[in-house]
Amino acid sequence: MSLRFLRCICICIVAAFVSAPAGISFATAPPETLILAIKGEPEEGYDPILGWGLYGNPLFQSTLLKRDENMQIIPSLATRYTQSEDGSEWLVNIRKDAVFSDGTPLTAEDVAFTFRKAKSSGGKVDLAHLGKVEVTGKYSLTFHMNQRDTTFINRFITLGIVPQHAYGESYARKPIGSGPYQLTEWTEGQQMVAEVNPFYYGEPPFFKKIVFLFTDEDTSFAAARAGKVHMVVVPQSLAHQQLPDMVLRAVKSVDNRGLMFPTIPESDVKTTEEYPVGNSVTADPAIRKAVNLAINRQALVEGVLEGYGRPAYGVCDGLPWDNPENVISDNDIAGAINLLEQAGWHDSDGDGIREKDGLKAEFTIVYPASRSVRQYLALASADMLKKIGIRARVEGKNNFEEIRKVMHRDVIVFGWGSHDPIELYHLYNSKYAGIGYNNAGFYTNPVVDSNLERALAAGSFDESLPFWKAAQWNGTTGVNAHGDAAWAWLVNLDHTYFVHKNLDIGTSQVEPHGHGWPITANIEQWKWQ
Numbered sequence: 001m002s003l004r005f006l007r008c009i010c011i012c013i014v015a016a017f018v019s020a021p022a023g024i025s026f027a028t029a030p031p032e033t034l035i036l037a038i039k040g041e042p043e044e045g046y047d048p049i050l051g052w053g054l055y056g057n058p059l060f061q062s063t064l065l066k067r068d069e070n071m072q073i074i075p076s077l078a079t080r081y082t083q084s085e086d087g088s089e090w091l092v093n094i095r096k097d098a099v100f101s102d103g104t105p106l107t108a109e110d111v112a113f114t115f116r117k118a119k120s121s122g123g124k125v126d127l128a129h130l131g132k133v134e135v136t137g138k139y140s141l142t143f144h145m146n147q148r149d150t151t152f153i154n155r156f157i158t159l160g161i162v163p164q165h166a167y168g169e170s171y172a173r174k175p176i177g178s179g180p181y182q183l184t185e186w187t188e189g190q191q192m193v194a195e196v197n198p199f200y201y202g203e204p205p206f207f208k209k210i211v212f213l214f215t216d217e218d219t220s221f222a223a224a225r226a227g228k229v230h231m232v233v234v235p236q237s238l239a240h241q242q243l244p245d246m247v248l249r250a251v252k253s254v255d256n257r258g259l260m261f262p263t264i265p266e267s268d269v270k271t272t273e274e275y276p277v278g279n280s281v282t283a284d285p286a287i288r289k290a291v292n293l294a295i296n297r298q299a300l301v302e303g304v305l306e307g308y309g310r311p312a313y314g315v316c317d318g319l320p321w322d323n324p325e326n327v328i329s330d331n332d333i334a335g336a337i338n339l340l341e342q343a344g345w346h347d348s349d350g351d352g353i354r355e356k357d358g359l360k361a362e363f364t365i366v367y368p369a370s371r372s373v374r375q376y377l378a379l380a381s382a383d384m385l386k387k388i389g390i391r392a393r394v395e396g397k398n399n400f401e402e403i404r405k406v407m408h409r410d411v412i413v414f415g416w417g418s419h420d421p422i423e424l425y426h427l428y429n430s431k432y433a434g435i436g437y438n439n440a441g442f443y444t445n446p447v448v449d450s451n452l453e454r455a456l457a458a459g460s461f462d463e464s465l466p467f468w469k470a471a472q473w474n475g476t477t478g479v480n481a482h483g484d485a486a487w488a489w490l491v492n493l494d495h496t497y498f499v500h501k502n503l504d505i506g507t508s509q510v511e512p513h514g515h516g517w518p519i520t521a522n523i524e525q526w527k528w529q
Contacts, residue, residue: 030528034207037220037232038497040517041192041212045172046183048160049117051124052172055418056511056518059194060101061160061177062201064092064111065153067419069507069522073153077106077161077178087148087459092156093140099199100163101182108141113164115143115155125159126151126422129456148457150464154420180205180524190214206527212517217372230500233519235372236308239496246498251519253511254319254417256312257377258489259365261288261411263443271434277408277442281363284356286343287390288485293339294388295381296331300491304376308494314472314480317492318510321421321455321468326480326489336388347389354389362391366406367413369396374413377490407440414440417492417513421468425452428471428479428486443486447477495519502529 044050048061064078075081080093098106112133119127131146145152166176175183180200185193192212196205213220217235224232224243234241239248262279269277281287297311310317313326329335345354345361354361365382367374375396382392392411397403403412414437416423426432429452430444448471455467473480481488495511497519506525511518 030206031230033209033211034503034526035211035213035229035231037213037215037223037229038517038519039214039220039233040515041189041214042516046175047172048158048162049114049121049125050172053160053516054124054158055513056516057521057523058160058177058179059181059517059520059523060175060179060183060197061162062098062106062179063158063160064094064156066157067509067521069509071419071509073157077111078156081153081156083153088145090143090145090152091140092143095201096139097201098178099201100166100176100178101197101199102163102166102176103199104163104165106161106163106178107138108135110164111161112141113167114159114161117162117167118159125155126426127155130155148459150456150458150461151420151422151425153461154422158420181210188214203524205524224498230503231505231519232498234496234498236305236493236496237372239306239308243498245501247501249497249499249505249508250308250494251497251508251511253493253495253514253518254316254419255415255493255495255511255513256315256317256417256489257374257413257415257491257493258312258315258487259291259381259411260407260414260487261291261441261485262408263288263441263484263486266409271408273404275405275408277434279363279409279411280359281361282411282441284343284345285484286339286345287361288488289481290336290340290388291381291385291390292328292481292485292488293330293332293336294384294390295488295490296384297490299331299384300377300380304373304380305491305493308496309491310494312489312492314489315416315424315427315487316418316421317489319419319421321424321465323469323472323478323480325473325482328481333387340388345389352386352389353391360391361389362393364393364395364406364410365413366395366397366403366410368400368403369398371413373493374415378413381488381490404437407437408434408442412440415513419512421455421464424468424471425456428452441486443479443484445477445479445484447474448479448484504529 046052062077066076068074077094079095082091112135115133118125129147129149131144134142163176181194182197184195194210196208220232223229261282264278265280265283266278301309316322345356347354365378367378378394382394385392426438432438433442451467451471455464458464472478473482477483479486504527506522509521
């Protein structure tokens with residue numbers, strides 16, 4: 001049976017499922033059910049303690065604080081939040097009218113339980129500097145810090161509150177929360193249905209029911225072309241297409257893609273999981289800097305992203321903690337060649353590949369096979385590196401478990417991008433070397449470590465900014481391409497959506513990395529025109 005035939009079957013199934021209700025035209029009346037094909041199905045389920053909502057709206061759960069379309073922090077569950085002068089405590093009061101979707105009132109005990117559970121779980125929520133949570137009243141509590149942390153307020157923004165009375169092993173598949181919607185049906189790998197939470201304390205959403213389709217890109221696009229969905233996320237390569245009754249919405253993001261380099265030489269050392277560590281080619285800073293110089297980032301934006309994006313020079317381009325000096329003059333073939341020559345990398349045998357001390361200038365660029373943008377970035381980058389005598393083999397892996405096995409040895413096309421500077425801390429601090437997907441390249445620089453720690457311990461967020469920037473480049477050393485070139489950042493994506501012409505989704509935030517549904521951050525403002 002051919003792949004094309006299978007896709008046709010899937011398209012027919014989706015079209016049959018998402019047919020508009022009888023007698024209702026998308027163009028003339030509000031639909032009873034909003035149908036979205038925006039991917040984002042979480043493998044671990046809808047549990048904030050396991051990371052759900054970290055890169056976008058948790059939808060089913062409320063957070064203490066949130067960000068508006070201008071990225072300003074505004075209250076959600078919290079009615080008051082103050083930090084002590086020495087940074088050792090956060091005093092928080094929460095609203096008294098918040099109720100979980102099962103009708104149970106939300107109290108300070110639930111907030112405390114959520115933070116305690118997230119801290120003890122050792123998962124994706126960084127609460128390392130939280131000491132203890134003390135409930136001081138039914139709707140008040142104090143967070144005691146074991147160390148000042150200028151990024152801690154972001155946990156108030158991203159960590160959805162779960163109910164103490166209903167939290168257990170099945171929670172991720174059957175979440176209960178105080179957000180605007182409640183999950184009513186989830187057929188994994190196919191669809192999820194959400195309906196309005198009748199106990200929601202905020203403005204009731206316009207749409208009473210939403211269906212999220214978890215189909216592949218081809219099937220989702222075909223359903224949108226057939227007029228069967230109200231919104232579809234598409235790769236940038238399809239953003240120039242025309243779809244009936246739909247308009248393109250390109251949302252600026254800090255969702256980046258880059259080449260992560262192993263920064264230590266190959267050795268017999270392995271991880272506790274017996275995965276290889278180190279790469280003797282990319283361990284040479286001259287190789288990493290030359291790659292950064294040779295990459296034509298604007299060409300990647302135009303050729304791979306169809307213009308829907310911008311060059312990337314760091315993990316936090318344009319955010320307050322970004323260092324503008326990260327920007328380099330790229331597409332500098334002559335500069336890259338000169339740097340390699342000076343470092344002793346020569347093409348002595350005329351085969352087009354440089355070598356040094358018997359070591360060929362070659363490595364493997366690995367990408368997840370299901371991510372077409374990462375594949376094209378890997379192929380284009382490899383082609384650019386031929387011009388300076390570096391051979392990059394390109395290899396797709398079926399899943400991230402396969403990538404985990406080689407990510408300390410090979411160059412990986414990774415994607416990051418957060419509204420929280422703690423991401424910078426995780427990617428480059430030596431204490432995170434080899435831990436999860438964070439500092440996978442085992443990068444170490446004591447000066448960078450010092451600046452990252454000083455950024456966390458600063459007296460305020462504003463006072464932390466010089467240290468975040470110095471970690472990237474202080475005029476002498478840092479993580480960027482002028483310094484250690486621990487990464488070759490490539491592009492920042494625009495997130496591209498086709499939206500039905502009658503669906504008003506308001507003003508979108510600058511979106512983070514594309515896990516979850518960042519486009520729904522303002523879903524309470526969505527309406528049918």
